[in-house]
Amino acid sequence: MKKRCLIVDDIPEYTHTLEFYLEEHFIMDKAYSYEDAVKLLENNRYDLVITDVRLKETDGNKEGLKIVEIAKNKNIPAIVISGYRNLGYAVEAISKGADYFIEKPIDIDEFIKIVEKISKNM
Template structure:
């Protein structure tokens, strides 16, 4: 039986962050990065073209922000709607709630631990990469890195 890889699209305007995340995800045996978008409009185009399993979506991007991308994903008429992990440097409750309402599966506050992040990805798709019985209830969580007190 061929093990399928989780296809991921990264959408973030921070080129350095995209490169770090791309390199890390590419080192994983069960994840493949199918595209990187630098703004929301490019993200929508790549979502339509590549039809990834997962979109890692930054909230603050030029041309169209992450919330705008979430609003438009549902109107694309895709065969399969991708799962979405929203990234943000801010953990504001209103933004978090809006992202979840618009269909985000997880909301992750930067900086975050890459190992925990990839584990969350695997948990989202564990029915395709694990033979263990799963609890199929949708899960929403916030992964936070260490914060400094200002």
Template sequence: MKKKILVVDDEISICMLLQNFLSRDYDVITIYSALEALEWLEDNLPDLIISDIQMSEMDGYEFLTKVRQRGFTKHTPIVMLSGRAESKERIKCYRLGAQDYLTKPFNPEELEELVKKNLYPIHYAIEW
């Protein structure tokens, strides 16, 4: 059974891009709103969440905080996406509980490595 990845981004093009890159190896669910994603998480538990930071209604920081406050998603790995490359943005995400941070536009190979690293934290390296 494929690992399940939840993608949360209000930009349809980014969701389609992530779906295209990841759907060969993973079951990808795309949701265009953080509020809708929280509702979806009531009945579903993904293996990984990839979330944008800048979204309408609820931004990625608040979404990340709410995911971490829930018992059943407390330890779900989260990769945050952002158009901002500043260190302070990364640090804020890490302090709120994100495992990784990827700047848009992103390199598909880097995305693939971050996904592997978070889904298979011990065995993701090709060579030891």
């Protein structure tokens, strides 16, 4: 049986790209906002959450890290992605419970290896 994955990013191109590489192994759900992600997390069981740090183009917005906390409270592995080269984001993501932090643009080979590693522990 396929596992279920939630991808959260306010840029649809990123969610579609990740879905393309993961749909063979996961049932995929996508959310483009914090609010939509929370609704999906409340109403579905996920095996993996992948979220961007910032979901809106506002200064200091880190709604993705709140999603990580929700995932961790439900014992769901989480991968955080970010287009901002900010070590502070990486440290904060890991401290909130993220299993991995990956910078955009995503190295797909590295990303797939990380997902496979997480999948083996599910």
